[in-house]
Amino acid sequence: MTTPSTLPTAPAPAPAPAAVPAPLPHRRRRAPKAPSALLSRAGVTALLALATLYTLLPLTWLLLSSTKSRADLFGTNGFAPGRDMHLAENLEQLFTADGGVYLRWILNTVAYAGVGALLAAVFSVAAGYAFDKLAFPGKERLFSLVLLGVMVPGTALAIPLFLLAAEAGLVNTFWSVFLPGLVFPFGVYLARVFSASYVPDEVLEAARMDGASEFRAFRTIAFPMLAPGFVTIFLFQFTQIWNSFFLPLVMLSDQDLYPVNLGLYVWYSSALSQGHPEDYLLAVVGSLVAVAPLIAVFLMLQRFWKSGMTAGAVK
């Protein structure tokens, strides 16, 4: 109640005389007349640059470390290049270690996260569209079930999933990690929001008048309109599955089924506690190789994840 939801009417004790209220060409305002040091152009940019340093330095460490020999990794400054370039050797080691198991982990991850998120996005868009545009009994009750799914944290499901998979004989199989990734309640919520804003009712009405079946209207008219939302939901779920660690840790014991995440963790643990220091370098290089394509995807698909995150926030 203390927060004004409308404008504050009392004029603030302004340090500078009120600027001429000339209409600006667009909504960006000009700098105040007597800017404090912090608010000056340089100050703002400097603050942003400082924050950028914080986000980029650890990534720089990863990049530099991947090019170092093991001796340099522990013997030279983490934010400086090593004494000689070791990237090629490191990569070779990475892809040949343990009989080339790293490539296998990458392929597994592509299946878990790539294929999984693709299907999850299809199912989410279909369900979200149905919730938005179609009339059927019990709609809102079903939708609150979806919202409940949004609120239950994924990792709280790991042990229940494990217990059920144990009962069904699915522990330590591909399906035990793949199937849970197909369900993305927040994606359904997003898809409903997207459908409400991207698919005009009139277009559907027109299609119905023309005698198109409901399913056909969805497939040929609405789905193409929902394509940007589809990509956004895919990206969200892709990162989520790619990030997941607790579930595969609980489910999988066969190295050949590991996603990259779990494989790196095993290398890292074996370097730390089982006396295999050479595995540490593998974990570092393996991290870089795993992250690089992900960063590339995010750079390329900026438009989509930005629009999706905004849709979730502005509602």
Next chain:
Amino acid sequence: MATPSTLGQRRTAALLLSPFLGLFAAVTLAPLLYAAWLSLFTTRTSGLGFGGTESVFAGWDNYVRALSDPEFLDGFLVVAAYCAVYIPVMIGAALALALLLDSGLAKARSFFQLALFLPHAVPGLIAALIWVYLYTPGLSPVIDLLASGGIRVDFLSADHAVLSTANIAVWEWTGYNMVIFYAALQAVPRETLDAARVDGAGAVRTALSVKVPMIRPAVALAVMFTVIGSIQLFTEPKVIYNASSAIGSSWTPNMYVQTAAFQNNDFGLAAAASLLIALFAAVLSFAVTRISRRGSKP
């Protein structure tokens, strides 16, 4: 009105909903129900331990055990301490950065947006692998730098465990939330800002008393998702303290569940604890949504 069209809509809805709902039932509802069932039993070693184990109905026993186990409850305290550090710092920084970007004073806005967002593309496990190096005395250039400034921190000690894990989360999520807040700020109507300026509000005052209240729903949603995420804290501490015994094996609720299930083979307790975590998260996020919704109405 026309029955065929209503029927067609229902049929299509069933068709479009069934893949999601079927899988949702299989991998969300069924596990929760099955875990609820298992949580009512406890396994007991029969006889002298030669006859294997038997399952005994235990009622609420597992719940009572979890809720009276200081290790489990301490996990929630750790998460609370973690939230107390992490959420204000991360949300505050994200908001501040978004306001800086929105102030119209920043150069290279899209570069900064991207550079600040980038850590989010790094999986939590890899982020932890990176930071653990930067936390390790004798290796870390950060520690060397701090030491040259006279500051000595042992990031890997139990005392700093909350800070060390919170920092990784701040690193990963600040840029992500900043992008959301920035987008919300851009949607603030121009007239509102012009009016504030006419009233003589400076840039800082406009930011704090006009812009921030207007993007409150976005902030509330971000807080809700952050809270849900925080309750799941597992990967980062698991990695950072992999080789040390500084924080124990039940430091967070999820770590407690893992230990109960796979070190002690106490599946009844693990199931009960999992359900308590899920319930806690659901209630909490419901409360956060409620509070923020009430707060946004005058």
